[in-house]
Amino acid sequence: MTGDDESVRGPLWRAYRRARPKSRVDLLKDYSILGFLLALFVVLAATSNAFLTAQNLNNVLDQSVAVGLLACAGGMVIMGGGFDLSAGAIYVLSAVLAAKVANATNAEMGIAAGILAGMALGGVNAVICTIGRINAFVGTLATSIFFSGAAVAITGGGFTYIDDPNFGKLSSKLLGISVPIIIFALFALACMFLLNKTIFGRHLLAVGDNKEAAALSGVSVQMTLARAYVLSGIGSGLAGVVVASRSLAVGSTAGGGNSVLFAALAAILVGGVSMLGGEGAIWRILAGVLILAFVTNGFNLNGVDPLYQQMMSGALILLAVSADVWIRAAKANS
Amino acid sequence: MTEANPSLAPIVETVKITKNYGAVRALRDVSISIGAGTVHALVGENGAGKSTIGKIIGGATDASAGRLLVDGAEVRFTRPRDALAVGIAIVHQELALLPSRSVIDNVFLGIETRKRCVVASGEQRRTFAELAQRWSFDIDPDTIVGRMSTGDQQKVEILRALARDARLIVMDEPTARLTAPETERFHEIVRALRAQGKTIILVSHFLGEVLELADTVTVMRDGEVIRTSAASAETPDSLVRAMLGADLDPNFIPATERRPGEPPILQVRGLSGPRFQDVSLSVHPGEVVGIAGMVGSGRSELLRTIFGRERATGGEVLLDGRPFARTRRPRHALARGVAMLPESRKDEGLLLKRSVGENIVLPHLKMVSRRGILSAKRAERLARDMIERLAIKCPGTGAGVNALSGGNQQKVVLAKCLLDKPRVLLLDEPTRGVDVGAKRAIYDLIREFARAGGAIVLVSSELEEVLGLADSVLVMRRGQLTAALSREQATEERVLAAAFGTSRAGQG
Numbered sequence: 001m002t003g004d005d006e007s008v009r010g011p012l013w014r015a016y017r018r019a020r021p022k023s024r025v026d027l028l029k030d031y032s033i034l035g036f037l038l039a040l041f042v043v044l045a046a047t048s049n050a051f052l053t054a055q056n057l058n059n060v061l062d063q064s065v066a067v068g069l070l071a072c073a074g075g076m077v078i079m080g081g082g083f084d085l086s087a088g089a090i091y092v093l094s095a096v097l098a099a100k101v102a103n104a105t106n107a108e109m110g111i112a113a114g115i116l117a118g119m120a121l122g123g124v125n126a127v128i129c130t131i132g133r134i135n136a137f138v139g140t141l142a143t144s145i146f147f148s149g150a151a152v153a154i155t156g157g158g159f160t161y162i163d164d165p166n167f168g169k170l171s172s173k174l175l176g177i178s179v180p181i182i183i184f185a186l187f188a189l190a191c192m193f194l195l196n197k198t199i200f201g202r203h204l205l206a207v208g209d210n211k212e213a214a215a216l217s218g219v220s221v222q223m224t225l226a227r228a229y230v231l232s233g234i235g236s237g238l239a240g241v242v243v244a245s246r247s248l249a250v251g252s253t254a255g256g257g258n259s260v261l262f263a264a265l266a267a268i269l270v271g272g273v274s275m276l277g278g279e280g281a282i283w284r285i286l287a288g289v290l291i292l293a294f295v296t297n298g299f300n301l302n303g304v305d306p307l308y309q310q311m312m313s314g315a316l317i318l319l320a321v322s323a324d325v326w327i328r329a330a331k332a333n334s
Numbered sequence: 335m336t337e338a339n340p341s342l343a344p345i346v347e348t349v350k351i352t353k354n355y356g357a358v359r360a361l362r363d364v365s366i367s368i369g370a371g372t373v374h375a376l377v378g379e380n381g382a383g384k385s386t387i388g389k390i391i392g393g394a395t396d397a398s399a400g401r402l403l404v405d406g407a408e409v410r411f412t413r414p415r416d417a418l419a420v421g422i423a424i425v426h427q428e429l430a431l432l433p434s435r436s437v438i439d440n441v442f443l444g445i446e447t448r449k450r451c452v453v454a455s456g457e458q459r460r461t462f463a464e465l466a467q468r469w470s471f472d473i474d475p476d477t478i479v480g481r482m483s484t485g486d487q488q489k490v491e492i493l494r495a496l497a498r499d500a501r502l503i504v505m506d507e508p509t510a511r512l513t514a515p516e517t518e519r520f521h522e523i524v525r526a527l528r529a530q531g532k533t534i535i536l537v538s539h540f541l542g543e544v545l546e547l548a549d550t551v552t553v554m555r556d557g558e559v560i561r562t563s564a565a566s567a568e569t570p571d572s573l574v575r576a577m578l579g580a581d582l583d584p585n586f587i588p589a590t591e592r593r594p595g596e597p598p599i600l601q602v603r604g605l606s607g608p609r610f611q612d613v614s615l616s617v618h619p620g621e622v623v624g625i626a627g628m629v630g631s632g633r634s635e636l637l638r639t640i641f642g643r644e645r646a647t648g649g650e651v652l653l654d655g656r657p658f659a660r661t662r663r664p665r666h667a668l669a670r671g672v673a674m675l676p677e678s679r680k681d682e683g684l685l686l687k688r689s690v691g692e693n694i695v696l697p698h699l700k701m702v703s704r705r706g707i708l709s710a711k712r713a714e715r716l717a718r719d720m721i722e723r724l725a726i727k728c729p730g731t732g733a734g735v736n737a738l739s740g741g742n743q744q745k746v747v748l749a750k751c752l753l754d755k756p757r758v759l760l761l762d763e764p765t766r767g768v769d770v771g772a773k774r775a776i777y778d779l780i781r782e783f784a785r786a787g788g789a790i791v792l793v794s795s796e797l798e799e800v801l802g803l804a805d806s807v808l809v810m811r812r813g814q815l816t817a818a819l820s821r822e823q824a825t826e827e828r829v830l831a832a833a834f835g836t837s838r839a840g841q842g
Binding site: 197202206210213215216279 | 674
């Protein structure tokens, strides 16, 4: 390829290359996902007057918080070569526990309990999938079913209403931005920091890329993966309390949890994270979350049947994944 | 080239076959004629090309140039199925069976007897019984293959070839993983196959076995045929002489920096594992201990056990005279200054999706971080230093490691080992698949390391490498040390004899 002389590019480009020195495949991936997000944004802004309003954008983001939290944390697990199918169930169960504890004590204790519950349930996955040597899909599918059952058992199947209105403060607004969005942004930043700036992040990508090479380099494969599962649990717990705070009512059905889980997986895939582990970026997952959220929003604003939204989401995943595969194949042949 | 059995029409002939793997030439103008109904052995050192020609005949890979004739007619195999269609089957070194399926499922995999769409299991059982009886294999068709011994698994693989009416079976190192009684039984099977008119191509490291079983022997070296002759005209010594390569590269002056009187840094006492037994060795500062032996002789497992990646079943490892924890893991070894360069850089050495810099600093992240938070600058500086020191050719620390040449990738793995100034280096095939320039550079680094007082254990299949670099040479065969030779005693003949288990194995 010509025109690759670094000196003819601007300083911004050089800074970018220094920060993310990577192959053309990755660059193309970055460009294509950003380009798609931008194009989508422009098209929606042009076709709907309601789209580009603070109110609407705040709503879109607010509604993506649960999916986004699960996507960031779940993406980290996948980058480490694991998989967490129980994130949706943990999200439901920790919301239920948060509600119960809040009703027994107060809102603050309830919120803390929800997050801690997510962390502990993530710990259960960690033990099963590392020390227990159970395959990640099998192990977390089993815990997913177990946790969902536990949520129904605790509530008796119906809704649990949170009595303390203070719990609802978690979904109030701060400077015009809803607090859940701020929580999500902080969590995403924390994930970025962990992935890019810490030993844990390097170890996680190493384990996801090549377990044997990682172990021979002195990495504790199991401890690294275990931390990722706990992180995923924390993300789900956060999502649980945030959503509970909106309506102050918590449902206990597995369906709600699983639809959030699948939306998160969709965002991870659209964000170009390899299901094989070893690569991926939080910002691309965020782009994936936004793309899917904008598509839904655009369809709503233009009055399209929700059925088509699902079909569109499915098509987008296929498009993102196959673009990745084809770019790599073309690159390998050249 | 002399024809051993001119009376027999050849079943397979290779005519000037050449095979290139990238820039590496694995075979050059190989012409071999396999007589129908004979046992034809291919011998040579590791990397001589004998397995490659076996794979080409069996359709597992295709030739870059040259012709392959079956029954006098030219054929082109692009996959094993093509070879099977004309009656040629391969029994691989690493057995290719479905471990969780039964014997009968494995034998008939892909050629199931069917009635419409349903497997006719009754009929299949009868066929199996006939086959087993004809070749007198007493195997229960319902046993799960993964629970069988290696010897029995091999029988299953042979049965699989026979069930496909194979006329010619290529056997690649069939006895490398067998116990002595299993080997004996295997030999009987080969004789029975030959008696019933089957042709066998036997790729083997074991010269005694070759001379016992084969009618014809072809000796290969560096991808070329040295000679083909009747087995009765050969002795183990004549074969070893024919297999020996060119004279030693005069540049390979040994380090011999060993300082007398200093206590050993690394001592291994009576170490045992699943694939090696009772190995003892000691390495002094500035000393290079070479371990020669065939692939599969337990050398890599020995290194991995010393490094803590595999658990020892007995014996101990001492560092500076102090015992090394039995429960050590690689990170403990690294913390005490023991580094290992693993056998396969792609499977065990590198993160192929990550950058050169990330790979180099991976084992040393503590050095470039505070409380778990990395300093990108320090990591970058360390990686750049290593890239410079080892003259790794790459666009920068951020370059993807998968884009590098084999030699430069190997240097990256070596850089991982050398970064934290270890005292003991365990090197497993340090120059496998690298070009000549990188080879020289790696040898220089090894020598420099020894000169600075480091201790090295060097495992290599390249005899010249071991003899050129090592101050003392140990030879492993089937999990045991069969010879310990000083620099002066270590000649190619002696080492090969000990590795192949021929009469002149040195003990001392």
